[in-house]
Amino acid sequence: MVRLKFSANKLVVTGLAWACGAGIALAQAPGAMPLKDLSSFKAPGESWKVVGDVSADLKKANQLRTSEGTGVLVNEPGRRRKGADLYTNFEHGDMDLELDYMMAKGANSGVYLQGRYEVQLNDSWGTKKATSADNGGIYERWDEKTQKGFEGYAPRQNVSRAPGLWQHLKVSFQAPRFDASGKKIANAKILRMELNGVTIHENVELFGPTRGAIGNNEVASGPLRIQGDHGAVAIKDIKITNYNKPRPELNNLKYTVYKGRFEQEPDFTSLSPATEGNVAQLTSDLKQLPKDFLIRYTGTLHVKEPGEYTFNLNTAGGKGLMKVNNKLIVPADSRNQRGTITLPAGNVPVELLYAKMVEWGKPAVGLTVEGPGIREFQIGDAAAHINLREREPAGPILVDAPVNTILRSFMDIPSQDGKGRGTRVVHAVNVGSDEQVHYTYDQDNGNIVQVWRGGFLDATPMWYSRGNGSSRPVGAVQYFGDPAFTIAKLTSDKASWVSDTAGTGFRPKGYELDEQDQPTFIYQVYGTTVQDQVRALPGGEGINRQITVQNPGPNLYARLAQGSSIEAISKDTYLIDGKSYYLRMEDAGGAKPMVRDSNGRKELIVPVQGNKLNYSILF
Missing domain, CATH: 2.60.120.560 (Exo-inulinase; domain 1)
Known part of the structure; x- marks a missing residue:
């Protein structure tokens, strides 16, 4: 792990360690x-x-x-x-x-x-x-x-x-x-x-x-x-x-090694083996393996508990194929080498192929098995399970925020309805604080897309090797819905929220830093200039946001929150999205916030009547 800290606008490498391992996946069928x-x-x-x-x-x-x-x-x-x-x-x-x-x-x-x-x-x-x-x-x-x-x-x-x-x-x-x-x-x-x-x-x-x-x-x-x-x-x-159920056992395991490069399952009747033998457990630690090879393992799986079983195959530097009870559950061209099958109690045949084609790298074949009342466990070479779940090449490269810290990157926001692929915010400004409360600002929409507590950023995807430009929060994240404008012009308080820049005249103007290196974001929309100041609250309780609108025009609204539910619990405080966070209205500029229905969800909006709006997010 590489850990980075920003201090006085300088990047400092403060520690280096290495971490590896497949980790333990929590069961998904409770x-x-x-x-x-x-x-x-x-x-x-x-x-x-x-x-x-x-x-x-x-x-x-x-x-x-x-x-x-x-x-x-x-x-x-x-x-x-x-x-x-x-x-x-x-x-x-x-x-x-x-x-x-x-x-x-x-x-x-x-x-x-x-x-x-x-x-x-x-x-x-x-x-x-x-x-x-x-x-x-x-x-x-x-x-x-x-x-x-x-x-x-x-x-x-x-x-x-x-x-x-x-x-x-x-x-x-x-x-x-x-x-x-x-x-x-x-x-x-x-x-x-x-x-x-x-x-x-x-x-x-x-x-x-x-x-x-x-x-x-x-x-x-x-x-x-x-x-x-x-x-x-x-x-x-x-x-x-x-x-509390007994694990299945892989018995009577035999292997046969074939020399050559195999892109698909061959006709074994026409091949001569380079070597063959018996092994006590699934392994690629075999003698005299050629550079390119295919290993065919056959054996018997002794199933003590009938039910549905999931197999996760990992073959380093090549492809894998697996058949259980004479059924193909992991095809050779599968990128996700997982397969599920319902098995009876007793002995069932197993066939597994491992074709190594990448010459560099140590051979390794591994298999995990999970079933009814059986936690996922490993069979085979331990090295095959390194990063089996994450499949990350290295890292993590962590960025700390011991002082007010800004790091720009791409930021991937998951779809809030769980149906789409999510959104990549390409002009994301990630702002960290020593209060251990951090947020991401979307300059393309003039809005906060997420806030989180804990560690600041994992920059491994951005900085490892060639990178893809993205980073991700280290702590516990609170999302604020799909990226959208904060300020919009509506024909009425029932009109749908603006979904694109057409007719808005939206222009981002960057941000200005104060003496503590905290940014105030600036943009133009509907012919007015907006200053958007976000600060961590004392004690790390959340963030405060103050929006200043110069000479606001008619019919301008600000959308402060959206979620599955919005509940007013006092004159100025709301519980948002199934008690996920609080929104406390500090100053509505003389206007009255309103909760409305929109596409099966709730929205909290407020008319922009004065030139300032001030509210806090507590989470």
């Missing part, structure tokens, strides 16, 4: 835990209930507002309701956990895997340097006799959202291993943890239970436990995937 009532839990305490909706107040500590219904699990401990931990009826070993949660202001809670290893849930909004006690941390261990706080793991970066906003957690957990006598032979692990779409832990070994565990002993299976005596928290959309 089972949802019903939250119609509390029947999924053992003897729930009086502070727990199931509700239909929940919200928090940014000014009131440890309080949540709820409404009747189902689907949301809420804990509200207090003087009248004694808080107690909540335990699931089921126990788990290897597991993927996925859920959404909301913290009240100043609240603290946690999720204990197997009741013993705590993942912190905490209001860490705006915290610059996270510890193991902060949101997403793996809490410390504790020993009264020797060490009073050790082996805690802080998240890689703080990507926590504000109280009252939904946060998304994904954990891939591997339980400790025991031999036949009950002796522990392998520690538990957090294989991967994501918070709000950002990896914050990977391959973390847990040497023992964390502080507050239900016991200092370790077990093969235990209940999921939610801390209930510390603070108000809401949880929804709990999804569990248990990995």
Whole structure:
């Protein structure tokens, strides 16, 4: 990894390390835990209930507002309701956990895997340097006799959202291993943890239970436990995937090597092998391989659990082909070397071809397998799985923002309806701050397209080798919809928003820097000049935006937000897009903002009556 920092407008290389590995993919087929009532839990305490909706107040500590219904699990401990931990009826070993949660202001809670290893849930909004006690941390261990706080793991970066906003957690957990006598032979692990779409832990070994565990002993299976005596928290959309089924085994593996360059599957009856033999496992570490070759592997897959299986084939420097149970699941011309098939229990034949055509590079063949109740695991050469998921040539090249920092690049924004390919912003200005709150400004539309918290930029796609000119945020991103103008002229407040520059007279005029190297963007539209100033809020709570319009003409509107929902929670504050972020109106220039429907979504617009608009985004 290369890490870069900007200081006094100078680029400094501050560290160099190398990282490689396939990583662990979180399962994509979890089972949802019903939250119609509390029947999924053992003897729930009086502070727990199931509700239909929940919200928090940014000014009131440890309080949540709820409404009747189902689907949301809420804990509200207090003087009248004694808080107690909540335990699931089921126990788990290897597991993927996925859920959404909301913290009240100043609240603290946690999720204990197997009741013993705590993942912190905490209001860490705006915290610059996270510890193991902060949101997403793996809490410390504790020993009264020797060490009073050790082996805690802080998240890689703080990507926590504000109280009252939904946060998304994904954990891939591997339980400790025991031999036949009950002796522990392998520690538990957090294989991967994501918070709000950002990896914050990977391959973390847990040497023992964390502080507050239900016991200092370790077990093969235990209940999921939610801390209930510390603070108000809401949880929804709990999804569990248990990995408790036996893995299939590849047996009776034989190989045959053919010399030459093979672009497609040959007729083997007309070929003479260069060498052949038996191997105990899938490998390309074979003797006397020619420069160009094809290896044909045949064997038997012993399937212990019937169901749907997915195979991911990786063949370094060449092509691969795979047949399972006499069915072609990975063709030789496939760029995505994945295939899925439903298999019965028992023995099924397997045939795999590896044709190496690129002379440089070490031969390597690898295979991953995942199935019903079986986490994806590797078969074959370890080298074949390096960057199997990302397939990145090098990196990452990270750019930090210890001071106000500007980096221009292309920026790819995903489609907000999930249907299109997204948009490449070609005149993107990425602005970073030491508050660890950053944003991207689209100079072609005079608008902010995204804001994020945590690390600044990954510039690997732009700077590695020839590059493609793009960078990407390192932290947790909040998108603001498909790129579009902030200012538009409408015939009425019901007219559709302007989608192109025709008739707008739009002209970007760059930006000016203040004494702290913070930009104010300038553009012309509809015959007026607009100055657009964006600043990080103190404490890293979000951003403030002040738009100055010189001599505004008639029928001008500003679109401040769009999303699936927009809810007014006070005179000047709105919750946007399913409680994704807050918008707080600081100064509407004498006009009244309005929420309207547009193409199945909501928009918050305001007439441009004065020459200034000022609002803040809290996230």
